[in-house]
Each structure stands twice: as C-alpha cells, then as structure tokens.
Amino acid sequence: MKRSILLVVAAAAIAAATVAVIISRPFVLSSGDTKHAHVIAQAEPAAAAIYYQDPDDKPLYSLVPKKTSDGRDYRAVPAGADVSFDDPAEVAAAPPADRKIKYYRNPMGLPDVSPTPKKDSMGMDYIPVYEGDDSDDGSVKVSPGKIQRTGVKSEPAVRRVIRTMIRAPGTVQLDERRVSVISMRAESYVQKVADVTTGAHVVKGQPLMEIYSPAVSSAAAEYISTLNSKVTGGSEGPYGRGSRQRLMNLDVPEAAILAIEKSRNVPIGIEWTSPRDGIVLERNVTEGMRAQPGDVLFRIADHSVLWAIIDVAERDLGSVAIGQRATVRARSFPGKEFLGKINVIYPQINKETRTARVRVELSNPQLLLIHDMYVDAEIDTGSPEAVLAVPESAVMDTGSRQAVLVDKGGGRFEPREVKLGQRGEGYVEIREGLAEDDAVVVSANFLIDAESNLKAALKGFAEGAQP
Structure with missing residues (x-):
C-alpha cells in the first residue's frame, strides 16, 4: 500500500515538472538563432526536482524542500532518477x-x-x-533490512528452574489438636479460683482452681482404703487398680492423685491444674459456683503452632499440592515472614467467592501470630527441577495451538508448534517441539509473521497455506 501511494505521488510530481518545462519553452530557436540562447539556458534547468527524500534514505518523502529534525536538508530527487522505495x-x-x-x-x-x-x-x-526464499521445511527467509528495522532478537532455549508464585489472602486459625477444655465430670463446687484471666498465658501444671466434689472425695476415700489394705495384705490387687482408675475417670489431675497416695488423707478440695502451655481463651468460673458435669470452666489453646487458612482461587487450585512451601506475612508485622508447608487442601469450593481453602501449618515460637489475624500468603508451586524454557514473549498463541519462531540463521526463520507447561517469572516451560539451545525469536516475532507472510509458510499450521 505504501509503495502504491508513493508511486502516485511521484507520478503527480513528474507531471507537474513536465508542465513546468513545457511552460518554460514558449518558442523554438532555429539553428542559426543565437540571440536568445542565454535566456533559454536560464529558463531550462538541467534537471528539476520532482520530490525530496530523507538524506539517510529513510522511507520519508516530501513534495517541497524540507529539513530533518537535526537541521539537514532533504535530498532532491530529479526527474528521470532511478527511484526505489524499498529498503x-x-x-x-x-x-x-x-x-x-x-x-x-x-x-x-x-x-x-x-x-x-x-x-x-x-x-x-x-x-x-x-526459490530459496521459501524452503520445503516451512521456513521463510526475511531480508536483513527487515530484521534490523523490526528489532528482531533471538534467545536460546535453556533449562532453568521456573518459580510460580500464587498469592492469596487468609486468616490464622487455632490448631484443633492443641486446644484443651477443662470441665467437671461430676457435680462439683468451686472453692477458690487462681489469679488467671482470659488472655493470660499459663503453663502446664499451673493451678487454676480448687474444687470440692462429693464423687471425687468418695473415690479418694476408696483408693486410700485400698492403699492401706495393701500395706497390711501385701498386694494391691485388681480392686486397688480399679479404685485409682475411678479417680482418673473423674479427670482428677495426676498431681492430686500422687498427693493422695503420699498423704493417705482424703482432701476436702482438689487442686485443678492446666493440662498444657497456652493462652486462656475462656474463663467461665467464679468462687462458690456449682459446676454441673460438662460445663466448660476453662478453654486453653497452645499458640506455638497455628494454622493459616488460605483462600486459593479456583483457577490456581490445579497448581497447588500438599507439601509445597508457603511464605505467610501478617499485615500487623510488615517485613516479618513465617514459613510453612501445605498439609491439607479442603475438598470444597466456596460458591460465592469461587475459592478453595488450603491449610498451612506455621510455627509461632514468639507467639506473634494470633488466631483470626489476617495474613497474605505466597505459595511456591514451581518444581525444584530445571525444565526447558523460553521467554513468554517467544510464544505465539492462536488459542488452540502455540508456536515459536526458530532462528536458523542467515535471516531464515522456521515456525514450530510447541507444547507448553508451567509458567513463571516471565518464562514458560516447553514440553514438546524444541531442543536445548534452539534459538527462538523473543522480540518482534509478530512483526516477522506480518512482514514475511509466515501464515502461508506454516503448511498445516495455518489452513490453506499449501503453495
């Protein structure tokens, strides 16, 4: 199209120049008439300029004198000059x-x-x-001028580790296996409560309250009687073991049972202690109250290990697998990272958000993380093994097929269909179609496709391209 337009412009300019020459010749001199020879020489220039071209031979033209951006004059092209509009x-x-x-x-x-x-x-x-510009292998030769003008760049396909990060938000949740509930298994009365409140940190064995329970006192008296009979009879027997088991069934702390064995006295109140290190989440006890069986008096959770429940988009779920590493950052602690691994992928999709829950177990030795805290996670879905990869810009995707342009040297390019794998960090895995060190076009590949009519050279990759 550009060639046609320029030819029209040149033709118009030539016609204008011809008219100017005709007008400048109002009469014809005879061979002996020398009176007006000087006048005719001045009116008839050696060659009139029909247009002006860029001094660097760029495809820039003008019908009138013009200067370049750096102040140089356009070159005058006279009539009859050998005009070429190509590179x-x-x-x-x-x-x-x-x-x-x-x-x-x-x-x-x-x-x-x-x-x-x-x-x-x-x-x-x-x-x-x-012949030679289009070979039987489907490759196409592009002139060096077009290659330079379009800025074509090639890069070899090499093996590299592709890191693909999935970023998703989430919340911190308690580890269900590290939560303890303290409740009575028989009717009891609270005689004293320790100076422990909700949110306080307690350690295993720390006293929480003192309880009087008729059922516990009866079991303690029975166990003491068994112990005393053992001293006289020399054997505890099955009955003695059953008496101790009764105290254990009432959830009497082990320290209280040992104290009964040592003192051989039935205690009025039993000291209840914390079963684990953790944070007091609930405290539902006051002095003098009556506690019914099953009433939750304390709930204690260990925060040294927590869960991060991450909401992964449905489209990314296929890349997530158990055992993958995840980096969690709390919005409350900028710059602080918590490392963990995926150990559960919940088999359910949220209908409203179209996300799936992924559980990451996190170590929390400094107790900085708190349950229900918002976090942002990065899941490394890449394989630690190196794979054959090329830059994403090298791939031409038609929707149903993907291809790259292989640079065979000497301005020759071969379109080749490929099978893709994982993507990440600007690279894409090539599973089929390329060998290591094959040079592929990574820049201006679509321009090459337009300039050299690669669709006609694909021979099967594009329909109707059989020469």
Missing part, C-alpha cells in the same frame, strides 16, 4: 535475474498463494517468492 538493504539483497519464481503470495499477509501473477481485491500485485 536499501533489501535492494542490495534482491535476488538475481536467473532465480526462478516459485509462487506468488498475498501482499496483505493472508494465507493465499498463486502459481501465476495475480492481483488481490484492492488491485495490489501478489508478491513473488523465489
């Missing part, structure tokens, strides 16, 4: 006259070829393709 590098690389034309391709880059000269629907001539 100088392409003209230099033009095929010799003895080369045969193989076929003609569509000038607009459409997958349409012809064995004979032809025009398209807009009247543009089909472009000849010479």
Whole structure:
C-alpha cells in the first residue's frame, strides 16, 4: 500500500515538472538563432526536482524542500532518477535475474498463494517468492533490512528452574489438636479460683482452681482404703487398680492423685491444674459456683503452632499440592515472614467467592501470630527441577495451538508448534517441539509473521497455506 501511494505521488510530481518545462519553452530557436540562447539556458534547468527524500534514505518523502529534525536538508530527487522505495538493504539483497519464481503470495499477509501473477481485491500485485526464499521445511527467509528495522532478537532455549508464585489472602486459625477444655465430670463446687484471666498465658501444671466434689472425695476415700489394705495384705490387687482408675475417670489431675497416695488423707478440695502451655481463651468460673458435669470452666489453646487458612482461587487450585512451601506475612508485622508447608487442601469450593481453602501449618515460637489475624500468603508451586524454557514473549498463541519462531540463521526463520507447561517469572516451560539451545525469536516475532507472510509458510499450521 505504501509503495502504491508513493508511486502516485511521484507520478503527480513528474507531471507537474513536465508542465513546468513545457511552460518554460514558449518558442523554438532555429539553428542559426543565437540571440536568445542565454535566456533559454536560464529558463531550462538541467534537471528539476520532482520530490525530496530523507538524506539517510529513510522511507520519508516530501513534495517541497524540507529539513530533518537535526537541521539537514532533504535530498532532491530529479526527474528521470532511478527511484526505489524499498529498503536499501533489501535492494542490495534482491535476488538475481536467473532465480526462478516459485509462487506468488498475498501482499496483505493472508494465507493465499498463486502459481501465476495475480492481483488481490484492492488491485495490489501478489508478491513473488523465489526459490530459496521459501524452503520445503516451512521456513521463510526475511531480508536483513527487515530484521534490523523490526528489532528482531533471538534467545536460546535453556533449562532453568521456573518459580510460580500464587498469592492469596487468609486468616490464622487455632490448631484443633492443641486446644484443651477443662470441665467437671461430676457435680462439683468451686472453692477458690487462681489469679488467671482470659488472655493470660499459663503453663502446664499451673493451678487454676480448687474444687470440692462429693464423687471425687468418695473415690479418694476408696483408693486410700485400698492403699492401706495393701500395706497390711501385701498386694494391691485388681480392686486397688480399679479404685485409682475411678479417680482418673473423674479427670482428677495426676498431681492430686500422687498427693493422695503420699498423704493417705482424703482432701476436702482438689487442686485443678492446666493440662498444657497456652493462652486462656475462656474463663467461665467464679468462687462458690456449682459446676454441673460438662460445663466448660476453662478453654486453653497452645499458640506455638497455628494454622493459616488460605483462600486459593479456583483457577490456581490445579497448581497447588500438599507439601509445597508457603511464605505467610501478617499485615500487623510488615517485613516479618513465617514459613510453612501445605498439609491439607479442603475438598470444597466456596460458591460465592469461587475459592478453595488450603491449610498451612506455621510455627509461632514468639507467639506473634494470633488466631483470626489476617495474613497474605505466597505459595511456591514451581518444581525444584530445571525444565526447558523460553521467554513468554517467544510464544505465539492462536488459542488452540502455540508456536515459536526458530532462528536458523542467515535471516531464515522456521515456525514450530510447541507444547507448553508451567509458567513463571516471565518464562514458560516447553514440553514438546524444541531442543536445548534452539534459538527462538523473543522480540518482534509478530512483526516477522506480518512482514514475511509466515501464515502461508506454516503448511498445516495455518489452513490453506499449501503453495
């Protein structure tokens, strides 16, 4: 299209120059008339400029004198000059006259070829393709001028480790296995409560309250009687073991049972202690109250290990697997990272958010994380093994197929269909179609496709491209 426009401009300029020459010749001198020879010499220039071209031979033209951005004059092109609107590098690389034309391709880059000269629907001539420019292997040769003008760059396919990070929000939750509830298994009365409140940190064995329970006192008296009979009879027997088990069934702390064995006295009140290190989440006890069986008096949770429940988008769920590493950052502690691994993928999708829950176990030795705290997670879904990869910009995706342009050197490019794998950090895995160190075009590949009509050269990759 550009060539046609410029030819029209040049033709108009030539016509204007011709008219100017005719006007400058109002009469014809005879061979002996020398009176007006000097006047005619001045009115008839050696060659009139029909247009002006960029001094660097760039495809920039003007009908009037013009200057470049750096102040240089455009070069005047006189009538009758050998005009070429092609890239100088392409003209230099033009095929010799003895080369045969193989076929003609569509000038607009459409997958349409012809064995004979032809025009398209807009009247543009089909472009000849010479032998050697289009080989039987489907490769296409592009002139050095076009390669330089379009900024084509190639890069070899190499093996590299692809890191793919999935970023998702989540919340901190308690480890269900590290929560203890203190309740009575028989009717009891609270005689004293320790100075422990909700949110306080307690350690295993720390006193929480003192309880009087008729059932516990009866079991303690029975156990003491068994112990005393053992001293006289010399054997505790099954009955003695059963008496101790009764105290254990009433959930009497082990320290209280040992104290009964040592003192051989029935205590009025039993000291109840914490079963684990942790934070007091609930305190539902006051002095003098009556506690019924099953009433929750204390609830204590160990915060040294917590869960991060991450909401992963449904589209990313296929990349997530148990054992993958995850980095969790709490919004309350900028710059602080907590490392963990995925140990559970919940088999359910949230209908409203279209996300799945993923559980990451986190170590919390400094007790900085608190349950229900918001966090942001990065899940490393990449494989630690190196895979063959190319930059994502090298892949031309038609939707149903993916291809790359292999740089075979000498301006020749071969389109090749590939099978892709995982993506990450600007690279994509190539599972089929390339070998290691194959050079692929990573920049201006679509320009090459348009310039050299690669669709016509794919021979099966694009339909109707058989020459």
